[in-house]
Amino acid sequence: MKLRNILTATATVTLLLSGVAQAGTTLDAIKKNGFIKCGVSDGLPGFSYADAKGNYNGIDVDVCRAVAAAVFGDSTKVKFTPLTAKERLTALQSGEIDVLSRNTTWTSSRDSAQGLNFTGVTYYDGQGFLVNKKLGVKSAKQLDGATVCVQAGTTTELNLSDYFRANKLKLTPISYDKSDESAKSLEAGRCDVLTSDQSQLYAQRIKLAKPDDYMVLPEVISKEPLGPVVRHGDDDWFDIVKWTLFVMVNAEELGINSKNVEDMKKSTNPDVKRLLGVEGDKGKDFGLANDWMAVVIKQVGNYGEIFDRNVGKGSELKIERGLNALWNQGGLQYAPPVR
């Protein structure tokens, strides 16, 4: 925790002193460094999770890799910084990281007063409750007087208070810095309920000793659009991160994936040709290599691939596409055209 305080303090001091260092654009600085500094979660299966060998995996991690592929043509040129919910925004504001890809909810105050820009939505989520089946609770409305574990400094913390207030329920919240501490406290019985974004609840559940003893309540009490964030004030960098995500969504829609990307370059579909940089110079407009979009798909995959691999049917979590299906398949994932 000392370390954490030091981190916050350094971040603050950086905010005081930086100026000269920030004079150039983010992209120039990244190219000089030779890697992208990407902030991820401190351990959430499916989103960002370091395996036994220390390799990061997850949907948020893949977004960073895709940006690296776009900038360097090499998806490995990323330095990951695990951050708690409390640290993440200050770390981005102060320039410690170039992009934050850490299941962070897009809100108005973060976009405005906090000086950040959300580049899109990687995962449409909503807040839910995880309880022990022994409690016999079937609905969140029955949680009057319950002790609830929640992660400090999140929108979850605010939604929780709103929900209990609106339904006139009595609430005893315990806010921990780390999601692991919340999970441990739920297992020990320090709290009756753990609340978080539903995707996180599923991820937390598989980390528990007896996942089957716990269930997610049916209520979804909020909108949690999660996405990558960059600092306000550098439009070029903002565009690159934003379009990396759009390219992955467009690729899924056009049927381009990491395996068939070379074959698809021979496609006669002009949309595919433009996206893969075979026709026109849409890639160059971003100040990057003309075929960067193709490189992203080849090295990281399209949106459907990273979803399935990390949180969907190809993963332990087995989360349905639901809201995260493409717009033409009943979901919300929709990207503007490459044109």
Next chain:
Amino acid sequence: MVEPLLTPVKPPFWNNPQVRAITFQVIALVATVAFGLYLFENTQDNLRRLGIASGFGFLSSPSGFDIIQSLIPYSAASSYGQVFWVALLNTLLVASLGVVLATLLGFIIGIARLSKNWLIAKLALAYIETFRNIPLLLQIFFWYFAVLRAAPAPRQSLSLGDTVFLNIRGLYLPAPEFQAGFGWVLAALGVAAGLVVFLVRWSRRRQAATGQQFPIFLASLALLLGLPLLTFTLAGAPLHWQIPELQGFNFRGGWVVIPEMASLLLALTLYTAAFIAEIVRAGIQAVSHGQTEASFSLGFNTGLTLRLIILPQALRVIVPPLTNQYLNLTKNSSLAAAIGYPDLVSAFAGTVLNQTGQAIECIAITMAVYLTISLLISLLMNLYNRRVALVER
């Protein structure tokens, strides 16, 4: 031959030590102010460029989140400013309880360390070496995650006469509810306290004049307990106890000591007491052994020797390093953030900072508060030190 007159040559002004001293101080001052201004301007620029809000206006906007422990009325509709007060009071609560408990325990262990009883002395030694050599954060984790997590679930609470309950959610105590007429009891307590002061002065004067002793301790105790108790009975017992009751998920009513607070307080107390014990031992050993021998030869017993001869002299050595320990304890209380106790660092410099994004303001306020608390403790302890210090005449 005429000797040439030796007229003192006035050195050039840049060799004048006074001029030099002043010049360098002016340069240092200007440089410091300029650096400060640069920092301020640069910060303002950076914040504007990044589009981050600045200023202290956020303190009056609603917080929107709940806090588990608050000594003043607070809800999610309260402002960030109120979060600050709630958090500050939580910090002060754990720090002040910690200071009192660590001092008591530290003095006991420190004296036990010097005991002639081999077992007591070695136990005290083992205590000191264990607790001061394990990092405080680990001790907090130990109490929180290992010890207090062993408490039973609310429905299987350990209870003491069905009024006090202990479970994993905390220690539930009955809360007093004062009825009309309780003021008389308080008044009686005040009167008793006044009488005790009078009695002590009188007995001292009598002992000085006649040498006769008066059982001052027992008499004071009787007064302090008896008078309020008598009034309490006469006023018709104007006090109710609100007993905690199991309702739904948790106990409701009464007072609760949450495990976050209990483990933080335990760890701070035990850790700091180990250091205080060593300070007390050093202080006692700094008093020449001749003093003890002289006291014994005058017929004082061990307890009186310690109380009247050794401790007053030892305090001169003890108080300054003791102040440091109080400061350490207060600052260490910020480790609360590790286990979710809503102190100043956790609730204000953590959650509020994160919800508003105004890092500079929140950190500045928090640092200023810790600085103020520390300076206040130093001030009080220095005043006390002046009283116990050796007065040289």
